[in-house]
Amino acid sequence: MPQTSQPQRPGWSVQPRRSACAALAAGGKGREMTRYTGAHALWAGLLDQGVDTCFANPGTTELDLVRGLESFPKLRCVVALQENVCTGAADGYGRMLGRPASTLLHLGPGFANGIANLHNARRARTPIVNIIGDHTSWHLPYDAPLSSDIESLAHPVSGWVHRITGTADIAAAAAESVRQSTAAGGQGSTLIFPADFQYADMAEASPAAATEKDTGQADDYRADQALARLQGAQRVVFLLGGGGEESGLGARAQRAVARIAAHIGCSVYAETFPARAERGQGLPSFDRLPYFPEPARKVLDDADLVVLVGALPPITYFGYVGHPSALVAPERLLTISLPGRPAAGRVEQLADALGAPAYVTPQHALPPLPEGELTPQKIAAVLARELPERAIVSVEGGTCGYPFYAVSDAARPHTVLTNTGGAIGQGLPVALGAAVACPDRTVVGLLSDGSTQYTIQTLWSLAHENARVVVLIAANHQYAILRNELRRDGAPLGERAAQMTALDHPRIDWVGLAQSYGVPASRAETAQQLQQQLQAAFAGTGPALIEMAL
Amino acid sequence: MPQTSQPQRPGWSVQPRRSACAALAAGGKGREMTRYTGAHALWAGLLDQGVDTCFANPGTTELDLVRGLESFPKLRCVVALQENVCTGAADGYGRMLGRPASTLLHLGPGFANGIANLHNARRARTPIVNIIGDHTSWHLPYDAPLSSDIESLAHPVSGWVHRITGTADIAAAAAESVRQSTAAGGQGSTLIFPADFQYADMAEASPAAATEKDTGQADDYRADQALARLQGAQRVVFLLGGGGEESGLGARAQRAVARIAAHIGCSVYAETFPARAERGQGLPSFDRLPYFPEPARKVLDDADLVVLVGALPPITYFGYVGHPSALVAPERLLTISLPGRPAAGRVEQLADALGAPAYVTPQHALPPLPEGELTPQKIAAVLARELPERAIVSVEGGTCGYPFYAVSDAARPHTVLTNTGGAIGQGLPVALGAAVACPDRTVVGLLSDGSTQYTIQTLWSLAHENARVVVLIAANHQYAILRNELRRDGAPLGERAAQMTALDHPRIDWVGLAQSYGVPASRAETAQQLQQQLQAAFAGTGPALIEMAL
Incomplete structure (x- = not known):
């Protein structure tokens, strides 16, 4: 096995592989050499940022990324038979771990197959890094059969879309794709990676600095004002939004809101379709906001204050004749924390400020074991x-x-x-x-x-x-x-x-x-x-x- | 059964159905009335243009279109469990009949699931009319969970995208969607139809005039010049493109090209991936242009004239190092007819002008019946x-x-x-x-x-x-x-x-x-x-x- 002429990166091993380019140049077969390619740079860059799992359905324009896998035993690839499986799985992964998996998808049509579940992931604010192989850059002007407007397809489900235009920006693009995936409370980021840049020899880039996950609150929340509005309201409804452990439907926030509800006598609902929620014994039993407008309005119309803990202002799912889309006027809303942002600390602080007693663990009775035909x-x-x-x-x-x-x-x-x-x-x-x-x-x-x-x-x-x-x-x-x-x-x-x-x-x-x-x-x-x-x-x-x- | 208060259209029957709007307005249930809705107008408009088949996977924003089906027994709806089945089936249908089927798809995500096969249909130049239900128009500003940028998703696979913005343009939009689907040699047309306009009461529109299928040739072909170039070339390769019966791979054109080939001694290839081609006993046995660049170049590099009969100029499928994307320089190309346009008449004319003898039906020998394990x-x-x-x-x-x-x-x-x-x-x-x-x-x-x-x-x-x-x-x-x-x-x-x-x-x-x-x-x-x-x-x-x- 020949020795590499490129310096070895710590943390991954370069396996020699046959260079397609060298073979073509030499006009023959069999000469082995070790290369550090753009594909290696991308995988290395993602691993540097902790992205070690890829849900993949590659094609011909991703083959150097596939070849590059030999060098990264720590990178787990999960193959799926259709791309919406890849993107949905990346959504489930990201919801549970709060950090992105990558997806590896084949040009515009392969990406298109995964859009529907990226749409769901966008609503869940799940961090995901999509890698789309594209045609070799010099092949694009010819409008080959698999060419399409990838950017137009990607923007509706991506907070950030970037096309790699050379080898110089691969490492930086990898790092930025991960940073962007956690920006704005979590979103899809999409990297379009032409095949020639995957394949290109490159000097080994130094790893980009680990990026910070964006966890800041970009709002004007003031605890004293929130407290005053809560104390001044008569009929309060809390609406809790899901997400990570610190979200409104994490265990901590649920317990704090239960303390508030027991103290001031308000009602509490979970948003109808949370990205992630904790549930079961030991936690309060909050209903979900009903799906159809009539029962949802029964819950909300009488409230003079609807408190949003990581939930969006409630709207109807579809437009229904005779019902407003926005179920609560802005002046009746109080936002404790924005969706995708930590909420637990703020509601605990509110509970304490209200003088709410400690959380009393409820005992929920299991339904009896049923018998007979299923319902x-x-x-x-x-x-x-x-x-x-x-x-x-x-x-x-x-x-x-x-x-x-x-x-x-x-x-x-x-x-x-x-x-x-x-x-x-x-x-x-x-x-x-x-x-x-x-x-x-x-x-x-x-x-x-x-x-x-x-x-x-x-x-x-x-x-x-x-x-x-x-x-x-x-x-x-x-x-x-x-x-x-x-x-x-x-x-x-x-x-x-x-x-x-x-x-x-x-x-x-x-x-x-x-x-x-x-x-x-x-x-x-x-x-x-x-x-x-x-x-x-x-x-x-x-x-x-x-x-x-x- | 109450009588309709709306005039009946010839050719379809209005079935009374419960009016959701009237029920809501009356605050009760059970009052029946017959309505002619925007959904009726769309179906009627499509039927007027001969679009009588729909491949459907509807959702909540298409329900008035579903309700409207009761009035159109002649409209066949084929249900599929996933949208890429709908769009692929519409492609197969359109390739065989040369006229569009419609698809009925649910908002952006449902449409997205069908993009990949619309991409294939675009390359096949298949006429298709996509109907996408969208949210009620007044609900769109609220960015409900299923909202997305449908236009951005639709443009890459649609030659024409139109959003219905009221009841006034539904009938015209239906007619135009069909006309557009046959324009430019065949393409996808996409109608975005908000739910409130499907549902709206409307005066019955008069049917739009039947649109003409666009079959013209928008080129500068001159038979005398083509003949002169053919006669002046030494090594000629014909490349035949597929499509309808009049295409380069229809029976008529194949036979005419075979006459030419026998007369002047040139070689003939079918394009690698035709939308539709005739094949079998009675027809010439033309090879397909090879997929990989090396054998394709063996076919093309030596030619001093490559004659395109409804085929695109040959390019490599992907970009391959060491090979040009465009396999034939423009000056070596002669276009007889454009893709998606009739070709048979022109090649027959050429064959006659060259003095080529009549077509001799070849006898192709069937392979012997094999035995043993499958290969x-x-x-x-x-x-x-x-x-x-x-x-x-x-x-x-x-x-x-x-x-x-x-x-x-x-x-x-x-x-x-x-x-x-x-x-x-x-x-x-x-x-x-x-x-x-x-x-x-x-x-x-x-x-x-x-x-x-x-x-x-x-x-x-x-x-x-x-x-x-x-x-x-x-x-x-x-x-x-x-x-x-x-x-x-x-x-x-x-x-x-x-x-x-x-x-x-x-x-x-x-x-x-x-x-x-x-x-x-x-x-x-x-x-x-x-x-x-x-x-x-x-x-x-x-x-x-x-x-x-x-």
């Missing part, structure tokens, strides 16, 4: 009873999501991840990413059948990684949310509308589907079967899927 | 022998695609559709769309396992529609194209690179996967088994999948 409520009860301590529950779909939330206050302490942006097909990839981020915790995907189909290829990655994810599919064989919306006006479902929202011709065999991807699976028709299958799945060390017949 | 060549031979007359073959993936092309000149006359834009996951949806467009023809998907996974949900729609599609999966359990590219420089495959391109841990059980979606499936390990299973599949009336073990 969403029975599924919720069984899961709440069986959920392991510190489980992570990725919830997508209302069929079981709402019933589970109603009883999950009594489950063992766990973390909930929800669909933040409404682009369905998020729940299963997020579960994969959470399992990669937290291999010591059990992950549960509590999912609906319609939405899970969008990124069904995730099942293969679960098997490939032997990820500890228990997938629960509420199999009602319809787009139930659309039927609910169609029926909101009281009209019967039209024949065509029923056809368009039916998934029962044919019914998908979820057990066979999971097994075909190497995921052990079973089907539960009764509460007892579900309990037994859940216990078996939680006792395992890899993935499992349970089709829950509804 | 790509054996698969190709069996398929070439068994392919039904007038079959449509959607090819994606090189594993079997190239070997089949090598022998398909001897198959019964058939139509080939290939991956035009390089965004993989196209082959199966295109097959679905072709089957919807041409229910009297058998469709074959000759596909690779890696690429088919991107839009695997298509299988459900095949079963749901009982589409006559025989899916052949070349199951080599790897991203073979990437391994080929990685090995191009002669280096061995690195360990990590091998892992990143392996799909064999676990191996996907394609038979179980297809069956779980309701598609009958079998597995062939030998040529004899493949032959038997193909015969059975072709004798059926619905979909079937054969996993071909490699």
